[in-house]
Amino acid sequence: xxxxxxxxxxxxxxxxxxxxxxxxxxxxxxxFSTISALDFSxxxxxxxxxxxxxxxxxxxxxxxxxxxxxxxxxxxxxxQSRLPDGVICLPLAEALIQQPxxxxxxxxxxxxxxxxxxFSALHAAHVSNGVFLYVPAGVVVQDPVQIFHWADGxxxxxxxxxxxxxxxGASVRVIETFQSTDDRAATLTIAVNDLIAEKxxxxxxxxxxxxxxxSKIISINASDVAKAATSTSFLLxxxxxxxxxxxxxxxxxxxxxxxxxxxxxxxxxxxYDQRTFxxxxxxxxxxxxxxxxxxxxxxxxxxxxxxxxxxxxHRTDAYQxxxxxxxxxxxxxxxMPGLEINADDVKCSHGSTSAxxxxxxxxxxxxxxxxxxTARQLIARGFSIEVISRLNxxxxxxxxxxxxxxxxxxxxxxxxx
Amino acid sequence: MSLLIENLHATLEDGTPILNGVNLEIPAGEVHAIxxxxxxxxxxxxxxxxxxxSYVVTAGSVTLDGVDLLEMDIDQRSRAGVFLAFQYPAxxxxxxxxxxxxxxxxARLPKGQDIxxxxxxxxxYSKMDLLEMDRKFTARSVNEGFSGGEKKRNEILQLMxxxxxxxxxxxxxxxxxxxxxxxxxxGVNAMRSPDRGFLLITHYQRLLDYIAPDYVHVMxxxxxxxxxxxxxxxxxxxNGYDFLKELAPA
Numbered sequence: 330x331x332x333x334x335x336x337x338x339x340x341x342x343x344x345x346x347x348x349x350x351x352x353x354x355x356x357x358x359x360x361f362s363t364i365s366a367l368d369f370s371x372x373x374x375x376x377x378x379x380x381x382x383x384x385x386x387x388x389x390x391x392x393x394x395x396x397x398x399x400x401x402x403x404x405x406x407x408x409q410s411r412l413p414d415g416v417i418c419l420p421l422a423e424a425l426i427q428q429p430x431x432x433x434x435x436x437x438x439x440x441x442x443x444x445x446x447x448f449s450a451l452h453a454a455h456v457s458n459g460v461f462l463y464v465p466a467g468v469v470v471q472d473p474v475q476i477f478h479w480a481d482g483x484x485x486x487x488x489x490x491x492x493x494x495x496x497x498g499a500s501v502r503v504i505e506t507f508q509s510t511d512d513r514a515a516t517l518t519i520a521v522n523d524l525i526a527e528k529x530x531x532x533x534x535x536x537x538x539x540x541x542x543x544s545k546i547i548s549i550n551a552s553d554v555a556k557a558a559t560s561t562s563f564l565l566x567x568x569x570x571x572x573x574x575x576x577x578x579x580x581x582x583x584x585x586x587x588x589x590x591x592x593x594x595x596x597x598x599x600x601y602d603q604r605t606f607x608x609x610x611x612x613x614x615x616x617x618x619x620x621x622x623x624x625x626x627x628x629x630x631x632x633x634x635x636x637x638x639x640x641x642x643h644r645t646d647a648y649q650x651x652x653x654x655x656x657x658x659x660x661x662x663x664x665m666p667g668l669e670i671n672a673d674d675v676k677c678s679h680g681s682t683s684a685x686x687x688x689x690x691x692x693x694x695x696x697x698x699x700x701x702x703t704a705r706q707l708i709a710r711g712f713s714i715e716v717i718s719r720l721n722x723x724x725x726x727x728x729x730x731x732x733x734x735x736x737x738x739x740x741x742x743x744x745x746x
Numbered sequence: 747m748s749l750l751i752e753n754l755h756a757t758l759e760d761g762t763p764i765l766n767g768v769n770l771e772i773p774a775g776e777v778h779a780i781x782x783x784x785x786x787x788x789x790x791x792x793x794x795x796x797x798x799x800s801y802v803v804t805a806g807s808v809t810l811d812g813v814d815l816l817e818m819d820i821d822q823r824s825r826a827g828v829f830l831a832f833q834y835p836a837x838x839x840x841x842x843x844x845x846x847x848x849x850x851x852x853a854r855l856p857k858g859q860d861i862x863x864x865x866x867x868x869x870x871y872s873k874m875d876l877l878e879m880d881r882k883f884t885a886r887s888v889n890e891g892f893s894g895g896e897k898k899r900n901e902i903l904q905l906m907x908x909x910x911x912x913x914x915x916x917x918x919x920x921x922x923x924x925x926x927x928x929x930x931x932x933g934v935n936a937m938r939s940p941d942r943g944f945l946l947i948t949h950y951q952r953l954l955d956y957i958a959p960d961y962v963h964v965m966x967x968x969x970x971x972x973x974x975x976x977x978x979x980x981x982x983x984x985n986g987y988d989f990l991k992e993l994a995p996a
Binding site (some may be wrong): 689690699703704707718 | 799824829835836837845847853887
């Protein structure tokens with residue numbers, strides 16, 4: 330049985346879900362969003378009773394993973410681990426039973442403030458699985474922990490929860506991948522991932538969203554970064570018909586560092602809706618956000634980001650950059666960068682650019698014999714790689730690049746005339 | 747065998763004439779230099795030969811070993827054997843130098859055939875050694891954050907890797923100190939062969955001290971107005987372009 334606090338939390342969340350209004354046109358948090366995409370009435374709770382061996386076999390990540398967990402529709406179908414002693418890495422359903430107090434300490438402790446409170450409540454009300462990873466003080470996990478989520482079956486809803494905690498001086502890198510079992514079934518994913526980096530720890534979280542083009546996903550990400558801790562949150566989006574991501578960093582201690590990185594390659598009529606918040610609570614902390622979108626066809630992106638410096642958060646160092654590469658004449662990139670500073674002696678900058686590939690760049694590559702399509706793709710790939718290379722881990726970068734190249738390959742096949 | 751430019755006229759997109767009947771033949775095995783004042787059309791000539799889309803060819807022809815170059819796309823011209831070393835090479839963020847050159851070589855192979863990576867890197871490193879380029883330049887993004895001299899060296903590295911039949915060097919000497927100039931010249935000289943032609947576009951005699959030309963041409967008003975041997979460059983160095991005033995067409 331799940332602990333009482335969890336049952337209560339779920340009941341409260343259900344009440345919240347029912348009482349919270351649905352987002353409406355005109356809500357600032359949903360500005361430029363396609364509100365009709367939020368009609369989830371056709372979706373139901375997913376069940377999976379099938380044979381999982383194919384999805385396990387296809388869950389190949391990096392060569393030297395410290396642990397691997399594979400879920401199909403929130404059901405754990407495979408796990409293996411060679412994590413150091415003391416590290417707790419459990420499916421959430423088991424963690425709630427084995428480590429109820431520890432989970433309670435970290436589970437969804439902040440409200441969802443970037444627009445998806447209703448969906449976050451839905452997630453909390455029905456969440457049944459996910460991953461709880463706790464790396465105790467001083468433990469350094471060298472190789473990545475990898476989590477695979479497969480969404481299966483038309484109209485299925487999955488609610489994966491990822492809760493990552495690094496104790497003082499600890500370190501870990503987690504790679505989480507969202508994929509569909511086939512290229513047709515429309516699924517809905519409402520994922521919540523919370524990162525808690527305690528003093529002096531390092532927490533790297535890398536997400537690949539490569540769902541099929543009929544699916545939808547909301548991902549609600551929050552990082553709490555304590556004194557002298559470093560957290561990196563990276564998201565590659567290539568899949569889904571519609572994807573909403575909300576990402577918050579709370580910098581709660583001096584010399585806390587938060588890197589918020591994202592690469593998106595939408596095509597066709599895909600819509601990626603990105604909302605971010607860099608919350609400088611403590612003085613002397615650093616945050617750096619870099620989101621890059623390469624938009625093809627009739628795709629749309631929405632970026633809305635805010636750097637918020639609390640009163641007293643002096644000596645804040647905060648940067649926010651969103652860059653859009655427009656690869657067609659029919660794509661649409663919306664950017665709403667923002668800054669609110671209530672302290673002194675801060676270094677903050679925010680900026681957003683949208684541009685096509687420059688003629689001079691294309692000419693240079695073509696003058697070396699590279700055809701126009703290949704040149705454009707090399708440049709767009711390079712544009713994305715600038716972010717990916719900031720992961721500073723060869724195997725992880727190669728893993729992410731593989732998904733990026735798969736996306737480019739589909740665009741290329743389509744481009745053959 | 748030659749790069750043959752006959753009566754070449756070209757304008758900007760708005761119709762402004764830049765090239766007004768250029769005639770020039772660069773036979774394989776020879777090095778030609780074009781000198782001339784700013785605005786004479788030297789750089790435009792290099793861009794028109796390469797296929798830059800900001801210019802419109804209104805008359806004349808450019809043929810490479812008898813094949814019409816002007817009918818080809820930009821990238822086809824390169825694969826056919828024309829190389830332009832840019833005066834201001836573009837920066838390509840996120841594309842490593844090694845991958846860039848590899849893509850250029852790959853573009854020259856038939857479909858389905860792949861570059862042999864081991865042989866490629868061996869070749870690349872040997873050329874980089876000759877140009878005294880640090881190995882770190884293989885992983886760095888193309889030209890991004892390179893100094894002026896490093897960019898020019900990188901152009902010559904590409905020239906050496908692609909082994910074009912005809913190379914046009916557009917003011918490769920500008921912005922180079924004497925040591926860098928010597929290294930660049932060493933690279934170009936290493937590529938000189940009876941099968942390859944070179945066209946050096948420059949303001950200064952200095953480059954020609956290190957890459958000895960067979961012929962020197964003076965360009966003005968979008969035309970070649972004088973041609974001669976290497977001594978012409980020395981004469982220009984001493985007397986400047988004043989003589990052009992007498993030649994100036996009405």
